[in-house]
Amino acid sequence: MAKLKLGVLISGRGSNLQSLIDACTNPDFPAEIVLVISNIPNVQGLERAQKASISTVTINHKDFESRDAFDQALDAALCEATVELVCLAGFMRIVTASFLEKWPHKVINIHPSLLPAFKGIHVHERVIEAGVKFSGCTVHRVVPEMDAGPIITQASVPVLDDDDADILAARILEKEHVIYPLAVRLIAEERKIG
Numbered sequence: 001m002a003k004l005k006l007g008v009l010i011s012g013r014g015s016n017l018q019s020l021i022d023a024c025t026n027p028d029f030p031a032e033i034v035l036v037i038s039n040i041p042n043v044q045g046l047e048r049a050q051k052a053s054i055s056t057v058t059i060n061h062k063d064f065e066s067r068d069a070f071d072q073a074l075d076a077a078l079c080e081a082t083v084e085l086v087c088l089a090g091f092m093r094i095v096t097a098s099f100l101e102k103w104p105h106k107v108i109n110i111h112p113s114l115l116p117a118f119k120g121i122h123v124h125e126r127v128i129e130a131g132v133k134f135s136g137c138t139v140h141r142v143v144p145e146m147d148a149g150p151i152i153t154q155a156s157v158p159v160l161d162d163d164d165a166d167i168l169a170a171r172i173l174e175k176e177h178v179i180y181p182l183a184v185r186l187i188a189e190e191r192k193i194g
């Protein structure tokens, strides 16, 4: 069966991108990355993609007058590469509703909390401040409201008494690297419909 073509959108380090790159090296994995787009020039994630011989493009949001114009450039690059599923992986821009209308049920994101708890940014600081005993990560479909789309899969970790945000983030990141490829596999194998 043909592999599902992924476009991965990043803004930085790209460790989740790396987990997808690594998963795709397994001949049995039902997806392949055909394009990596970064909105920030020269980030580590671009180097990771180039090392894996994956096409990359930088579409710098600062070069566009509006969010719509930026999202149209994203759409054009994704279409040109015949992407079928868009994976946001540390992509620090909110995509517009009109972009999502062009990609219905075809945009997914990974978020470092057990959604619907702790949407948004500075998640780990807020988790520790709240005193909750478990946190984790979520892969979800992207809808116009931030971090609110249908949940595809999650993993949980304990929050320990002496955790700081960095320690907790690292514990969760290990799980992110497991569940993002898993979610892509589920979608590619059509075991999970959104």
Ligand code: GRF
Binding pocket: 012, 013, 014, 015, 016, 017, 045, 089, 090, 091, 110, 111, 112, 173, 176
């Ligand atoms: C991850 O924690 C992800 O959940 C969040 O942003 C971070 C990106 O990390 N959306 P990386 O760039 O994949 O290393």
